[in-house]
Amino acid sequence: MGRRVAIVGVGMTKFVRRAQETGQELAYHAAKMALDSCGLHLGQVDGVVLGSAPDSFDGVHMKGEYLSPGAGAWGKPYMRCFVGGATGVFSVINGWYYVASGLFDTCLVVCEEKMSSFQPHAQAAFLTIFDHTTERPLKPNLLWIFALEMNRYMSTYGLRKEDIALVAVKNKNNALDHPCAQIADKVTVEEILKSEVLAWPVQRLDVSPVSDGATAVVLANETVARRVTDKPVWIEGVGWALDTAYWTNRDLCYPRYVEEAARMAYKMAGVTDPRHQIHVAEPYDPFDYKELHHMEGLLLCGKGEAPQLTVDGVTRRDGELPVCPSGGLLGVGNPISAAGLMKVAELFWQLRGEAGKRQIARKAKRGIAQAWGDLMQVGAVVVVGI
Amino acid sequence: MNKEKKIEFPGTGLSDADFKEGRVLTTRWKVDARYTWDAGVAIGRYLEGIKKGVILGVRCYKCGRTMVPPRIFCEWCFRNIDEWVELKDTGTVNTFSLCYVTWDVKRIKEPQIPAVIEIDGASPGMGIMHLLGEVDPQKVHIGMRVKAVWRPAGEREGAITDILYWKPLEK
Numbered sequence: 276m277g278r279r280v281a282i283v284g285v286g287m288t289k290f291v292r293r294a295q296e297t298g299q300e301l302a303y304h305a306a307k308m309a310l311d312s313c314g315l316h317l318g319q320v321d322g323v324v325l326g327s328a329p330d331s332f333d334g335v336h337m338k339g340e341y342l343s344p345g346a347g348a349w350g351k352p353y354m355r356c357f358v359g360g361a362t363g364v365f366s367v368i369n370g371w372y373y374v375a376s377g378l379f380d381t382c383l384v385v386c387e388e389k390m391s392s393f394q395p396h397a398q399a400a401f402l403t404i405f406d407h408t409t410e411r412p413l414k415p416n417l418l419w420i421f422a423l424e425m426n427r428y429m430s431t432y433g434l435r436k437e438d439i440a441l442v443a444v445k446n447k448n449n450a451l452d453h454p455c456a457q458i459a460d461k462v463t464v465e466e467i468l469k470s471e472v473l474a475w476p477v478q479r480l481d482v483s484p485v486s487d488g489a490t491a492v493v494l495a496n497e498t499v500a501r502r503v504t505d506k507p508v509w510i511e512g513v514g515w516a517l518d519t520a521y522w523t524n525r526d527l528c529y530p531r532y533v534e535e536a537a538r539m540a541y542k543m544a545g546v547t548d549p550r551h552q553i554h555v556a557e558p559y560d561p562f563d564y565k566e567l568h569h570m571e572g573l574l575l576c577g578k579g580e581a582p583q584l585t586v587d588g589v590t591r592r593d594g595e596l597p598v599c600p601s602g603g604l605l606g607v608g609n610p611i612s613a614a615g616l617m618k619v620a621e622l623f624w625q626l627r628g629e630a631g632k633r634q635i636a637r638k639a640k641r642g643i644a645q646a647w648g649d650l651m652q653v654g655a656v657v658v659v660g661i
Numbered sequence: 662m663n664k665e666k667k668i669e670f671p672g673t674g675l676s677d678a679d680f681k682e683g684r685v686l687t688t689r690w691k692v693d694a695r696y697t698w699d700a701g702v703a704i705g706r707y708l709e710g711i712k713k714g715v716i717l718g719v720r721c722y723k724c725g726r727t728m729v730p731p732r733i734f735c736e737w738c739f740r741n742i743d744e745w746v747e748l749k750d751t752g753t754v755n756t757f758s759l760c761y762v763t764w765d766v767k768r769i770k771e772p773q774i775p776a777v778i779e780i781d782g783a784s785p786g787m788g789i790m791h792l793l794g795e796v797d798p799q800k801v802h803i804g805m806r807v808k809a810v811w812r813p814a815g816e817r818e819g820a821i822t823d824i825l826y827w828k829p830l831e832k
Contacts, residue, residue, distance in 0.1 A: 291674030295685055304671035334690060394689075396766050407698040408708070409730050410790055412822045414764045419775045419790075422758030427777075430756070430803045455670050474760035475772070488672065519736055523777045523788040524728065527756060 277375030281500035281507035282367075282659065284313030284493035285620040290457045290608030293391040294487035298333060302345035302387040305489035305613070309383065310347075313493050313503045320493075321379035322352040326366030326386040326612040328359065331400040333392050346385040346491075359404075359648025360561065361515070362386065363490070363615015364655040367644075368513045370494045371657075380496045387489040388610035397485045404650055420651055422474035424527040425564045429476060431528035432579030434567075436476060440467040441585045442563035443480055443605050449592060450602025452632035455617075457608030458484050467563075483561045483603075488610035490617045506627045511641070512546065512658035514539030522650050533572025533645065536654035540643070541574075544658040549574045553658075554639035555625050556596060557618035559646040560603040569645055570598060572654065593636040600625060600635050615646035619657060626661045703731045706745070712819040714811055718783050720744040729783045748782035750809040751830055755779050755788045759798050772798050778807060778827055794826030806830040 286308025288294070288301050296304070302325075310316060325346045330338045339355030346353070356362060356369045363386050370384040390397040401417040428434065441464060450459035462480060470480040500507040516535035518525060525531075537549070546552045558569035567581035575596065576584055584590055590598035601607055601621035604614045622642040624630040641660035647653060679685050700708055703719070707730055710717040719742040720727045721735035727746060728735070735742055757776035761769055774793040779786060793801060794810065807827040817823040 287670060288672030289670050289674060291672060293675045293677075293680055295673040295675050295679075301672065308671065334692065398766060399764070402764060406730075407696075408700050408704050409821050412820055413775070413790065413792060415775065415790070416760070416762060416764040416766075418762060419758055419760060422760065423756045423775065423777055423790075426758060426803070427756035454668070455672070457674075471761075472759070473762050474758045477758070521728075521730070521732075521736070523755075523790050524786065526786055527777075 278377055279497045280371050280374040280494050280510045281497065282492050282510065282619070282623050283495045283500050283504045283507055284309045284315065285491065285623050286312055287455055287490040287613070287617055287620055288488050289455045290486045290488035290610055292457065292484065292486065294389065298342055298387050298389040299345035301389065301487065301489035302342050302385050305387070305491040306345065306347045306383060306385045309491035309493050315381070315493060315503060317347050320347060320351065320381050320383045322373050322382050323348040324366050324370045324382060324384045325353065325355045326357065326362040326616065327355065328357065328362060328388055328611040329400060331393070331403065332388065332390050332397055342387055347383050358653045358655065360559065360611055361615065361646040361648035361653040361655040362612035363617070364619065364644055364646035364657055365515060366612065366616060367492065367619050367657050368515055368655060371510050371513050374494050374496050380499050382494045383491060384494060384616065385489065385491040386612035386616040388613050389487045390485040390610060391487050418474035418477055420522070421562050422477045424651060425476050425562065427527040428564055428568055434579065434582050437464050437468060438582040438586050439564050439567065440464045440481070442560065442566045443467050445585065445591060446560060446599050446603040446605040449600055449633065450606025453602045453607050456602050456606055457486055459602060459606050477562065481563045483605050483609035486608035486610040488608060488613045490613040490620055492616065492619060492623070506661065508623045508626050508659050508661055510657060511660045512540035512542070512544030514543070514656045516654050518652040520650055520652060522652065527651070529578060530568055530572040530647065530654060532652055533569055533647065533654035534574060536656040537573045540656040540658045544660070546658060550576065553596070553641055553643050554637060555600065555622065555635055555642040556598045557601060557621055557642065557644040558598065559615065560599055560605050561609055563605060565647065566599060566603065569647060573643060573645055573656070592633065595637065597635040597637065600630065600633050618644040618646065619659070622659050626659065703733045707731045708819040711821065711823045712817045714814065716748045716750055716780060718746050718748045718780070720746055726784045727782065727787065729780050729787050729789060746782065748780050752778040752780045752807055752827070754801065754803055754805040754807060756803055757793060757801050774798060774801060776827070791824060792826040793828070795828035
């Protein structure tokens with residue numbers, strides 16, 4: 276599978292509803308912080324990968340080029356990748372294969388999102404993801420597909436909303452300890468169930484916010500990694516998979532593409548029993564049910580079983596399998612690609628024992644981050660370990 | 662790195678007031694982008710069928726699937742489809758939502774009811790996205806049998822909206 280690749284540094288900005296900084300400035304802050312954290316300077320970076328979501332958020336076409344100075348891309352091989360919400364984790368996979376291939380010794384991976392530019396609300400920027408002829412004339416909004424999927428998931432397994440709401444409670448509470456968090460809150464299940472119904476079964480507090488923010492990680496081959504840190508976090512496996520864009524032809528109750536991506540990553544990492552060999556997980560949680568959906572797709576539990584694990588407290592920070600100890604998208608915020616990469620940053624801190632108040636109780640040597648995107652069809656998975 | 666070391670994270674959050682009251686400088690822009698989308702070969706024929714009040718699907722003999730919306734190729738077998746078939750204008754609700762927010766984030770009292778409807782005559786699980794109507798929102802359920810309500814023949818324009826919505830199938 277090529278050369279060993281480690282994460283040696285991370286950086287991120289605060290996630291906020293509206294940042295004073297431009298996208299370039301956010302990208303710069305995260306990238307600079309990541310480099311400083313491992314004592315590298317830009318001259319030691321062989322290539323740069325940028326992840327950012329649709330150009331329509333910023334209204335800047337070819338946003339990758341626009342962001343490049345802030346991402347540290349001046350005079351370097353520079354690649355932008357984009358698979359919708361899965362971009363944050365997919366960007367690490369991109370960086371991984373440049374270093375694993377032997378072409379680069381180091382790679383800076385930067386993810387930036389500035390969703391606040393779109394007026395009045397970034398949600399409308401998603402309208403163009405629907406099929407222009409067979410779907411858009413019905414005037415859909417983005418909530419529809421989540422609501423349709425959540426309802427199918429709940430109905431297939433007979434799940435209760437109050438159990439699913441526990442994910443939002445856990446993550447928003449976890450985020451109270453994250454210095455970058457946008458909507459950390461001591462929220463209760465009752466408050467979630469009483470929040471405005473947007474598209475039943477989706478209610479306001481089931482949903483992550485729109486955010487501005489950036490995250491960056493520095494990847495290095497083994498030689499460089501051993502030189503710059505005594506605690507490299509190795510990328511043990513990567514996987515990604517895509518299901519059909521004919522999303523109404525799939526059973527939305529289960530994310531098969533996530534399972535395929537996870538199986539690819541597990542095979543590479545030598546993980547044969549994910550339930551015991553994965554010690555901490557950061558699955559993608561733009562909606563509370565998605566964390567559960569993705570835990571199942573990642574084979575961390577059986578189909579329809581994730582809500583019960585949450586009820587039993589297994590996924591809390593002091594539980595047997597902490598899930599989204601960062602606070603996730605539901606608590607820290609959701610600057611799309613930066614949020615996915617934040618999950619990888621969290622695993623870096625957790626595995627190194629540097630997560631401060633967020634540090635999970637159990638000993639953890641291996642973790643998994645996953646993000647999901649496009650038209651509910653892409654799974655991107657990274658398994659990291661120490 | 663010391664475990665207890667406090668990290669300062671960059672980034673400056675603005676309040677709604679900072680933005681609305683002009684305490685920070687902004688520049689505004691409005692895009693006026695216009696498009697004409699070709700329906701394409703497969704969806705073109707699908708819409709011609711809809712104009713006549715018929716829902717068309719396509720069949721692949723290799724995997725045996727009858728698919729809707731139609732396509733000129735089977736994306737599983739990656740070969741041309743073999744046959745066009747007429748499907749029924751009845752189906753089963755695969756999943757649905759009661760949506761109180763419009764596409765442009767306006768609140769509405771009576772919910773829109775988007776649904777994935779599995780079309781009779783297509784392979785199991787083959788659905789399209791459409792709307793439900795003439796139904797008490799609280800009575801909609803997964804597995805509900807529904808039938809298309811068509812725009813009057815003379816008023817159809819060859820669009821997915823020639824089906825106004827789907828209503829519960831009377832027994």
